[in-house]
Amino acid sequence: MNLNKYTAWARMGYAARGVIYLTIGSLAILSVLGASGSDADSKGAVMTIKSQPFGEALLVVLVIGLIGYILWRAIQGIGDADDHGTSVKGLAIRGGLVISAITHSLLCFWIIKLLLHSTDDASGQSASSTVSDYAGSDVTAWLVGLVGVIVIGVGLAHLYKGYTCGFKKYMAFPADKSEWMTRVCQFGLLARGVVWGIVGWVVLRSAIVAGSSDTKGISDAFEWLRTSPFGTWLILIVAAGLFAFGVYSFLEALYRRISK
Structure with a gap:
């Protein structure tokens, strides 16, 4: 596959991911x-960007970058x-890349809805409650539990990749x-x-122990850290790390080998 024509899209995509994680770490x-009233997650990052001068124009640029990232992840997977x-x-690994394309597609779609002023987040109705309308709560809880296992696997893969410097062969x-x-x-x-x-x-834990099918995210991880011993210091360390992941994303935009 000749990847030269996808290089610009891939680099824009990595840069867009960098913007999101720099913002999450900062939040x-x-x-x-x-000093922050926004959740430290992807949607909180997007809302923070939107509140800046020319925020909606910045979100349009972010959407374009995310489309590039989605396209590149799909090609990778x-x-x-x-x-x-x-x-x-x-x-x-390839399945994880496809899942990444899907999750970022959902984020991109949410941003587009936000730009069109058609999001319904204010209603308080989550995606999981909609799913529960079509399947039993026990079934959805177990499905969400499976998602939890997959997410743990993704976390372990990141730890392994970071520890072994597995990323260097692509840089x-x-x-x-x-x-x-x-x-x-x-x-x-x-x-x-x-x-x-x-x-x-x-x-x-929430799916299997509490039987909950509520969606969870990065902000919930920070809340869990907040209740732990030395929670403030742990949050600062992890937040600095997520900021560093944003820098890593920009380094990928600049130095990742795209073409074979």
């Missing part, structure tokens, strides 16, 4: 300082752009900057792995 840090192959491990860092760039990427991946692990645990 989490500000929340500890008592379905077209196997990174040569993961058809082994069990390779198919698991073309300048030789004189490689060391600090590698450390920033490691920190960001490890922090994101911790967050997804916590999100998965919160989802799994």
Whole structure:
């Protein structure tokens, strides 16, 4: 597959993801300082961007970037752009890339609805409650529990990728900057792995123990950290890590090898 024509879309996509995670990390840090009223998650990041001068124009640019990211993730997963192959491990990685394309498509759709002033978040009706209208609560709770297990797996994959520096084979860092760039990427991946692990645990526990099918996200992970010993310090460390993951995303936009 000739990937040259997708390079610009992929790089815009990584940059868009970088904007989101830089904002999430900043919101989490500000929340500890008592200076933020927005949730430290993707939607909170989007609302923060929208509140800035020319916010809606910025969101249009973000949507374009996310479309690029969705396209690139789909090519990675379905077209196997990174040569993961058809082994069990390779198919698991490619499946995760396809899921990433789907989840970011949902975020992109939500932003478009926000720009069209047609979101219904204010009604308080979550997606999970709509699902429960069509399936029994026990069934949906178990399905959400399965999602929790998958999210934990994603978190572990990020921890492994960060610990082993598995990302480096896809990057073309300048030789004189490689060391600090590698450390920033490691920190960001490890922090994101911790967050997804916590999100998965919160989802799994609420679904299986409490029988809940409510949606959970990054803000719930921070809330879990907040109630832990040394919660404030843990939030600051993880928030800094998510900020670092935003930097990692921008480094991917600049230095990731896209073409074979």
